[in-house]
Amino acid sequence: MLSIRARLVLGFAVLLGLLFAVAAVPLQRLEDLTARTHDIVDRQVQLAILSQRANQHAQAAAIGLLNLMQTAQREARVPQYAAMDAELAAADRAVAGLEMAMLTPALRIDLERIGDLRRRYGELFQATVELIEIEGSAPARRHFEDRTQKVLNTLLFETQALEARLQQAMQAELEQLRLAATNARRLVILLALGALTAGAFMAWAIARSIVRPVGEAVAIAGRIAGGDYQTLIPAGKHDEIGALMGSLATMRDSIASREERISRLAYVDLLTGLPNRTRFLEILGQLPAGSRGAVLMLGIDRFAPINNALGHAVGDRLLCEIAARLCLAQGGNCVLARLWGDEFAMLLEDADQAVAALHAERVLAALRAPMMVDDQRLDIDASIGIALYPRQGESNTALLRRADLAMAGAKRRHAGYLVSTGNENEPPHEELSLIGEMREALARGEFLLHYQPKLDLAQQRITAAEALVRWRHPEKGTIPPGRFIPFAEQTGFIREITPWVLARVIADAAQWRRDGIDVVASANLSAFDLLNRDLVGLVRRLLDEYTLPADRLCLEITESALMDEPELALQHLKELAALGIKLSIDDYGSGQASLAYVKTLPVHELKIDRAFVDGVDTDTRNAAIVRSTILLCRELGLTVVAEGAETPAELAWLRTNGCDLVQGYVVARPLPLEDFLPWVRDFRPASSDLECSVS
Ligand code: C2E
Ligand code: MG
Ligand code: MG
Numbered sequence: 001m002l003s004i005r006a007r008l009v010l011g012f013a014v015l016l017g018l019l020f021a022v023a024a025v026p027l028q029r030l031e032d033l034t035a036r037t038h039d040i041v042d043r044q045v046q047l048a049i050l051s052q053r054a055n056q057h058a059q060a061a062a063i064g065l066l067n068l069m070q071t072a073q074r075e076a077r078v079p080q081y082a083a084m085d086a087e088l089a090a091a092d093r094a095v096a097g098l099e100m101a102m103l104t105p106a107l108r109i110d111l112e113r114i115g116d117l118r119r120r121y122g123e124l125f126q127a128t129v130e131l132i133e134i135e136g137s138a139p140a141r142r143h144f145e146d147r148t149q150k151v152l153n154t155l156l157f158e159t160q161a162l163e164a165r166l167q168q169a170m171q172a173e174l175e176q177l178r179l180a181a182t183n184a185r186r187l188v189i190l191l192a193l194g195a196l197t198a199g200a201f202m203a204w205a206i207a208r209s210i211v212r213p214v215g216e217a218v219a220i221a222g223r224i225a226g227g228d229y230q231t232l233i234p235a236g237k238h239d240e241i242g243a244l245m246g247s248l249a250t251m252r253d254s255i256a257s258r259e260e261r262i263s264r265l266a267y268v269d270l271l272t273g274l275p276n277r278t279r280f281l282e283i284l285g286q287l288p289a290g291s292r293g294a295v296l297m298l299g300i301d302r303f304a305p306i307n308n309a310l311g312h313a314v315g316d317r318l319l320c321e322i323a324a325r326l327c328l329a330q331g332g333n334c335v336l337a338r339l340w341g342d343e344f345a346m347l348l349e350d351a352d353q354a355v356a357a358l359h360a361e362r363v364l365a366a367l368r369a370p371m372m373v374d375d376q377r378l379d380i381d382a383s384i385g386i387a388l389y390p391r392q393g394e395s396n397t398a399l400l401r402r403a404d405l406a407m408a409g410a411k412r413r414h415a416g417y418l419v420s421t422g423n424e425n426e427p428p429h430e431e432l433s434l435i436g437e438m439r440e441a442l443a444r445g446e447f448l449l450h451y452q453p454k455l456d457l458a459q460q461r462i463t464a465a466e467a468l469v470r471w472r473h474p475e476k477g478t479i480p481p482g483r484f485i486p487f488a489e490q491t492g493f494i495r496e497i498t499p500w501v502l503a504r505v506i507a508d509a510a511q512w513r514r515d516g517i518d519v520v521a522s523a524n525l526s527a528f529d530l531l532n533r534d535l536v537g538l539v540r541r542l543l544d545e546y547t548l549p550a551d552r553l554c555l556e557i558t559e560s561a562l563m564d565e566p567e568l569a570l571q572h573l574k575e576l577a578a579l580g581i582k583l584s585i586d587d588y589g590s591g592q593a594s595l596a597y598v599k600t601l602p603v604h605e606l607k608i609d610r611a612f613v614d615g616v617d618t619d620t621r622n623a624a625i626v627r628s629t630i631l632l633c634r635e636l637g638l639t640v641v642a643e644g645a646e647t648p649a650e651l652a653w654l655r656t657n658g659c660d661l662v663q664g665y666v667v668a669r670p671l672p673l674e675d676f677l678p679w680v681r682d683f684r685p686a687s688s689d690l691e692c693s694v695s
Contacts, residue, residue: 002239003239003240004209004210004239004240004241005240007206007209007210008206011202011203011206014198014202015195015199015202018194018195018198018199019195021191021195022188022191022192022195025184025187025188025191026184026185026187026188029180029181029184029187029188030184033177033180033181033184036177036180037174037177040170040173040174040177041170043101043170044166044167044169044170046097046101047098047101047163047166048163048166048167050094050095050097050098050101051094051098051159051160051162051163051166052163053090053091053093053094053097054091054094054095054098054114054118054159055091055155055156055159055160056091057087057088057090057091057094058087058088058091058118058121058152058155058156058159059152059156060087061084061087061088061091061125062125062148062149062152064080064083064084064087065084065125065128065129065144065148066144067080068080068081068084068129068132069132069137069140069141069144070137072137074133077132077133081129084129088122088125091118092118092122095111095114095115095118098111098114098162099111099115104169106165107162107165107166107169110158110161110162110165111162113158114155114158114159114162117151117154117155117158118155120151121148121151121152121155124143124147124148124151125148127143127147127148128140128143128144128148131143210241213236213241213244213245214241214244216234217241217244217245217248220233220245220248220252221248224248224251224252224255227259229252229253229255229256229259231252233245233248233249233252266278266279267279267282269337269338271316271319271320271338272319272320272323272338273323274323274327274336274337274338274344275335275336275337275338276337276338276339277337277339277340277345279337280335280337280339280345280347280400281396281397281400283335283337283347284347284396284399284400285396287349287389290390291349291350291389291390292350292351292352292388292389292390293347293348293349293350293351293388293389294347294348294351294352294353294355294356294359294386294387294388294389295345295346295347295348295386295387295388295389295399295400295402295403296345296346296347296348296356296359296360296363296384296385296386296403296417297339297343297344297345297384297385297386297387297400297403297404297406297407298326298343298344298345298346298363298382298383298384298407299342299343299344299382299383299384299407299408299411300322300342300343300367300380300381300382301380301381301382301383301411302380302381302564302565302566302567303315303318303341303342303380304342304564304565304568305565305566305567305568306318306378306380308568309567310373310374310376314373314374314376317373317374318371318373318378318380319338319342321371321373322342322344322367322371322380323336323338323344325366325367325369325371326344326346326363326366326367328366329362329363329366329367330346331348331359333348333349333350333351334346334347334348334349334359335347339400343404343407345400345403346359346363351388352388353386353388353419356386356388356419357386357417357419360384360386360416360417361416361417363382363384364381364382364384364416364417367380367381367382368380368381383407383410383411383414383415383416383417383418384407384410384416384417384418385402385403385404385405385406385407385408385409385410385417385418385420386403386406386417386418386419386420387399387400387402387403387406387419387420388419388420402420403420405420406418406419406420411563411564412560412563414563434473434476434479434483434484434487435484435487435488435491435493437473438484438487438488438493438497439493439496441471441473442496442497442500446471446472446473446474447469447470447471447472447497447500448469448470448472448672448673449467449468449469449470449501449504449505449508449673450467450468450469450470450670450671450672450673450676451465451466451467451468451508451521451670451671451673451676452465452466452468452663452668452669452670452671453465453519453663453667453668453671453676453679453680453683454466454522454641454661454662454663454667455661455662455663455667455685456660456661457654457655457659457660457661457662458660460685461683461685462519462667462680462683463518463519463520463661464519464520464521464522464554464661465519465520465521465522465676465680466522466523466524466556466663466670467501467504467505467508467521467522467523467524468481468524468670469481469485469497469501470670471484485497485526489526489527489528492528494526494528494529495528495529495532498523498525498526498528498529498532498535499538501523501524502523502538502539502542503542505521505522505523505553506521506539506542506543506545506546506548506553507546508521508673509521509546509548509552509553510546510547510548512677513548513552515677517677517680517681519680520551520552520553520554520582521552521553521554522553522554522555522556522584523553523554523555523556524555524556524586525555525556525557525561526558526561527558527560527561527562527563527564527569529561530557530561530562530568530569530572530573531564531565531568531569531572532572535572535576536572536575536576536579539553539555539576539579539581540579543579549580550579550580550581551580551581551582553581553582554581554582554583554584554604554605555576555581555582555583555584556584556585556586556607557569557573557583557584557585557586557603558585558586558587558590559585559587559588559590559593559598562593562601570601573601573602573603574602577602577603582604582605583601583602583603583604583605584603584604584605584606584607584641585598585601585603585605585606585607586607586643587607587609587610587643588606588607588608588609588629589608589609589611589612589625589629590609590611595629595632595633595636598636598638599636603638604638604639605638605639605640605641606629606633606638606639606640606641607640607641607642607643607663608626608629608640608641608642608643609643609644610643610644610664612625612626612629613626613642613643613644613645613650613654613664614644614646614650615650616642616645616650616653616654617647617649617650617652617653618649623653623657626642626654626657626659627657630657630658630659631658634658639660639661640659640660640661641659641660641661641662641663642654642659642661642662642663642664643663643664644663644664644665645662645663645664645665645666645667646664646665646666647666648666650664650666651664651666651667
């Protein structure tokens, strides 16, 4: 196949050739016609002249003969002979000229007859001349009139007839020329039409051979632009179009592979090869409206310590192994994704709670089988949160969030999996705005501490007080910690609240000491704080700064705070205990921790959760739990605090059963700092009834 350039060059060359031919043929014909016309005209004119001359000279000779007959003296006739001979010779030359001219066979016969007549006339002329000389003018005149003149007349007649026939022949030839000219014109028109047709056909063929594949290439490029990378690209010929098609194929392949790489980076978790969070949310978004199913969020328990202890490379391999196990444990109708870190998500379409729970159990069982990573046996466990849909007006992220909160609940309770009820710890709408306002609130000094006294039942005096944070909101009034601390923990903002609380509590406790009041101040720590590597250093610095003896500070920790990363939490507890700080287990009984476990911790105090203290004087079950807890704590050397005692009867029961300290409304509600000191100073315990001291 010729290249486009070669085709164009060839096409234009042929077109130019046709044009040249169309121009050259008529030119040549025209020249030919002109030459032939000239030739015919010249020849005819010449022949006419010659025949006229032959007649004139023959007539002149005849006139000379008549004159001769009237000339009586012979001497006078002699010069006339020469003139007559000259005329006859001229007439002969004219006839010879006519003979020499190219004539048609018919004319040639005429000419031969004229030649014969001329010779006959010459002979009779000569005979007339001889009669003049021999017999005189009279017999000569008779001879002339009877014979010579008749032949002369015939000669003249024939010559004129020849001339007329020559004219006719010329007309015929001219007619032929006209015909030839007409034919030439037709030929030119035909040639021009042929050239035009050939040119048009060639232009069409060349254009088609270029335009069609170019159009096809444009359509292919359009399809590629539209994201169709499967589009077939014809190989094309060995020309520029073939090269263009080849480039399009290369472009399609490289765009496809680049796009695949980009979407891989955007949608795939590179470590495990599973879909990532973005992809998972996208899949959630593509669920048909009203469809039902379950989203399962899975978090590996204590993954961070494994990662820290064995290194991130092992941690990564462990995650890959976990991903492989999860893949194996999936049924057909399940999407598995890694959201981040040690968190995976599964989407079970058309699943109800029972199916989702069964799936969660299967997944957990698969993960619990020991794993070998780098020749090390690792036993891992996981917690799963399940959120069921369809949901009403709930976004995909909110659905994921519900599963996340359920997973956190499952982790806290060591329950394996938990199905979201839809209202666990999820901030109500109003609180969402509080989350956003927290940062400014801290900067604007809207947070403050209240102190709730702890009454030592043996000493009958206030020996400690717990700091409880409050938010004095400019519009919403005082907001209790239960409405913002959980979210501060979830959003990580607790990282900023706790240092502020610690600084305030230590400063206040130091001031109390200077004021001569010996009260241990307690501050609450959240799980997040306990895992914070800066915590111990911060506490040490604050104690130094305010010169507060470490044993005047108590830090309260809930059991669940110890569950996420027990090793790190324990390490921090030990470091805090080493500083001489008192440590307290808060809300004891609300979680899963046993006293056997608490015994292993470097803690000094245990606060029995309000749920057990409530109605302890009447509720035998609570009474049994609290009594045995008090006894066990005594044996373990732990101080027992009963939280939330509200009635004098509860207080009396607690005193009777050997509880060390009581913190509850029966003693005092949490008090603003400015009220706290006067209250402590004025505190006079009634021996049996403390109702009067409740503010
Ligand atoms: P908590 O540490 O167990 O604090 C005791 C909670 O019980 C306080 O609620 C207190 O007001 C309440 N309370 C005490 N006696 C009674 C009673 O007789 N009856 C009843 N119904 N309630 C009583 P508050 O102040 O609302 O604090 C709730 C929780 O918020 C605290 O529980 C603690 O976990 C958390 N919290 C408070 N302040 C802070 C803080 O500064 N940091 C951290 N991380 N958490 C804090
Ligand atoms: Mg507390
Ligand atoms: Mg408590």
